[in-house]
Amino acid sequence: MVPTKLSPRHRDLKIAVVGIPGKWSSELLADALAAHTGFKLIIDLGEVSADLTNNRLIYRGQDLTELDALVIKKAATRYHPGMIDRLEMLRIAEAQGVKVFSSAEKIIRLVDRLSCTVALRQADIPMPQTLVTENLDAALEAVHSLGEVILKPLFSTKAKGMVLLSAQTPLKKLREQLFDFQKEQGFFYIQQKIHLPNQDLGLMFLGGQYQGTYARVNQKHAWTTSTETGGKYAPAEPQAETLAIAERAQAVFKLDFTTVDMAETADGPMCFEVSAFGGFKGAYDALGINIAERYADYVIQQLQATK
CATH class of the missing domain: 3.30.1490 (Dna Ligase; domain 1)
Structure with a gap:
């Protein structure tokens, strides 16, 4: 439900989040959008049906092609090849004039690690061997x-x-x-495996514009910085060369919001990947930034600019 104290400024817009109902990041983004519109809907792609005969996309009785926009936060609870098929269905909504952030076609290029890596290397982005x-x-x-x-x-x-x-x-x-x-x-x-200085970095971009950097700091004896294995978020300031490489890396895919995973090594900055969905937690915990609010503002501005 939408919080009662919100004062929606764009009641004419219906913007839904593609994500996981009940999950923190999906709810955070949906609430940020609802603060503008008074409309809140989180769509689990696993429950969506594509009516290809009539070019409709149905979720719990709602025709998604009747919405103004969809903002993709998550396509599944875990990564798997079927995510590509789920994202393909969103192209039906795009073809019917629904604005999708980021477009399904762009995200599909990133869901598969190999596709992402090939694109980054073709752009001469430095990566581990x-x-x-x-x-x-x-x-x-x-x-x-x-x-x-x-x-x-x-x-x-x-x-x-x-x-x-x-x-x-x-x-x-x-x-x-x-x-x-x-x-x-x-x-x-x-x-x-490259030798990290006990951390790697997440550099955030919204509409191609740099938003800030957080670090994932590993725990003793852990070979990965992932928060799933005890890594902790911390504020960080990237080197100028690191930021320049991250800017080039995200520009390859032109997503509306993304996080570029980088490491500053003895051999110079290296890129691990460009995220298909981008994370909110690192910005929130390490920097005190509610990136979902910035994303919601950006989405509203983009929709207004196209009217």
Whole structure:
């Protein structure tokens, strides 16, 4: 429900959030939009039906093609290939004139880690050494060549499903680890583990404009900075070169809101990925910024500019 003390300024607009009902970030964004419009709706894509004959998109009796805009926060509770199909359905709403932030087609390019990496490397964005293959022998050779690597699922977030491997592991065990990963994931996405200064950075962009940076600081003995494994958010100030690279990286995809994951290493700044959805929690906890409110203001401004 919309809080009773809100004073909506744009009652003529109906803007829904594509997210997870009840989850903090989805609710935060929906409330920020409702503060402008008095309308609140969070759409679980898992319950959406696409009527392709009549070009309608139905969620709990609501035809989404009748809305003014959709703001995508989450496409699923966990990353998986089916997210691409869910996002494809939103193109029906776009074709019927509904403004989608960020557009489904742009986000689809980022959901798959390989698609994101290929685009970043084609733009000459510095990243850790990476090899992608389905060949187990090639994967084994890469581990021995790179020394210490992280196996990453093509569809994952917050380091879920990632595996740390070392060339020092006995050959038989290493081959078994690779086989088990391939059995579960299919593809090998192998990235050299780089030495971090106990943290990596999330640089936020809204409409292409830099908003601020937070750090994810790892806990002792943890090889990842993910908050899922105990990492903590902290305020951060990126080096000028780091910010310049992040600006170039996000510009490749032209999302309305995103976070660029970077690391400042002894070999210079490196980019890990550009987020398909962008996080709110780091800005909120580390910087005291409610980025959802800024995003809501941006969405309203963009809609007004197109009227």
